[in-house]
Amino acid sequence: MEENNVIRFASRMDQLPPYLFGMINKMKMDKRRNGDDVIDLGMGNPMDPTPDAVIEKLVEVAKDPKAHRYPESSGLPHLKQEIAKYYNRHYNINLDAEKETYFTIGSKEGISHLCLAIMGPGDSVLVPAPAFPIHIYAAVIAGANVMKIPIEPEDGFLDRIAHICESCYPSPRVLMLNYPHNPTGVVTDKNFFREIVKLAKRFNFMVINDFAYAKITYDGYVAPSFLEVEGAKDVGVEFGSFSKSYNMAGWRIGYCVGNEQIVSALGKIKGYFDYGIFSAIQVAGIIALRDCDETIPELCKVYETRRDVLCSGLQRLGWDIEKPKAGMFVWAKIPEPFAKMGAMEFAIQLMNKGNVAVAPGTGFSDEGEGYLRLALVENEERLRQAVRQMKKAMEQMTV
Template sequence: MNQPFDSDLPNIDAPAIGPPTTDPVPQPFEVKFATRVDRLPPYMFGRINNSLYQKRRAGDDVIDLGMGNPSDPPDPSVIQKLADAAADPGNHGYSKSNGISNLRREVASKYYRLYGVRLDPDTEVMSCLGSKEGFSHMCLALMGPGDTAIIPSPYFPVHMYGVILAAGNVVALDVADSEMFLRNVAYTCEHMAPTPKVLIVNYPHNPSSAVIEPEFFVEVVRLAKKYGFMVIHDFAYADVAFDGYRPPSFLAAKGAKDVGVEFTTMSKGYNMAGWRVGFCAGNSEMIRGLGTVKGYYDYGMFAAVQIAAIVALRETDTNVEKQSRIYQGRRDVLVSGLRRLGWDVTPPKAGMFVWAKVPEPWASSMSTMDFALKLLEEGNVAVSPGSGFGQGGEGFLRMSLVENEQRLRQAVRQISKCLG
């Protein structure tokens, strides 16, 4: 007798199902990135870099004014110390992520010598694998979902995307006028809920080369205490300045260590970009947070590099000053050459870049990216389009001072021929 069908009971009379005799149709394997990576836009300099690579493969002599990659060597004494330290078997083990004590003491000594700032090398100084690494990990230590950072506009990419990778949000404010920038910081804090958690500043500024006077940081500290935000100052171009200008340290402002930190690097004035030696100094709690993140991510830089960096900090101040004079000579050559072509260029007081406004009629007829590609493809001169630094950079080019004066004169000639 047939029983009523009951979906909750097994059908014991049904034949057993054997294993499949054929494999399923293979599907393409899909790699799914985390949301933090999906939030990143396409790399803005990709087209420029690809065209540059292809032209050089074809044998073209391209003058590269795009990347701020120092082309001059470090002081010979620093290179020799690296070789000596690398020959010592005791220097090849893991190193503490916060840096060896003698290096941190030397950084504290430099701050006191140059800026009159007293730092505890044990709690208020930390070495980093370049300032970019330290900045990115500081963002991870401070930022999270729902947190907001104020950054400069135009922006150096890590100032934007270090925050985004830490799941934070960004408000970008124009840096062209420093007083207006501070008023906009106050306005943002007054009208945004919750208020921004971090203010990121960068002077001398990359890419625009904007500079400030010490009073600027006094106001930054006042605003930080009023609105409760932390401050990160990217001081990457501290050692490269012209015409008697002295870039001020954020930490020299009264109360600065209460609210923030400052990142410095040996990449620029010391010509040690590939060595990846940077530092974070200032607020001990913020540095403790950075150390917590770094403790999980790295074992610190090669001890021999740190030992050589001590020699550089202790013995090569004269060489750093000489390097600034070299960059000043290059600045003068490039600025005067571009002005002869009719370009609107303001000589920078500091940094490794000239921030040049795209001239007419090209400014009205093509994007900054297209103009940069024109100079590369038709003039064999590579530059960074301002749009690579956000919408605030549209209409400008960033031109680095890493080539010697002869090559810079040649670059101006090639630009003139390209646009003539």
């Protein structure tokens, strides 16, 4: 292409590395175009079906001409009431449907726009790392300074936060949490959230909890909502998603609940950017929240079995794997001697030599070096096959 001086980008673009999933996807698509059967454990993009009742409602409402106008941007009143009922039923939390709930075009969109509303140049944000990329880059795009804390620091996560807040000026404005955590699968309990609320009040920071994997839990573990602890609503909000609980990733529907002022700030900024979610999706969302509680344990059983198949397969190869108690991923330490290749190179070789797509840990910031993230989206048979192909690929690697 001829060089020209017309096309120039904002300087913030220089702070955005190529999006990891984009690169992995491109490699996978190139291989598939060549006829290779790539087993895709790269992205947490569910392949299992959305509940029938939800699809049927979408189709029904989509036939109504009235449903095609600009929607109610914060969410249909019935949908907002339904999420309030859901939080009451599942977590014993009372939400004001009108003021304390807001529907977003997926939780990723909501988190991104909320960051634009509550932080800017000169502000700092604490983000546990490794991290789902938007937890870091929403803040970067907003012009804020990201301070990473290891998700499992040796000196204790809470002490580390307190130390940073005491020693930095200005002290951080926001703490970004994500439990159950992607990519590591780390989970938490209400006591931890109680301590977070105490710290938030002591040091005046807001808390965002990304609760995308709220219901994808195993071995009897139940993930607490951040809002379950006293005082949480004074300091923060929680984002939820339909993508994982109901296999609705492509539909783009999520929500923000909690502190009224933060929810209102999200609404204010979104008012400039978008008009909300297609009404038919919102009505179908009511069905998901209201009628699909029983589909979730079935879904968890499917993931749990896949987790067991993948973890025991990798353990048989000699990998040191801890089974996650939640989420859709196995966070796997790359064994020696392969670890020294670096996670990206190892992932590329698994793709090239084994036809298995995985996410290198470095896609979740440098703290993920030495790890791979494997998504439990393929069926058991394909996961067994993936382990066999990984074994073969490793046999062919020269380290």
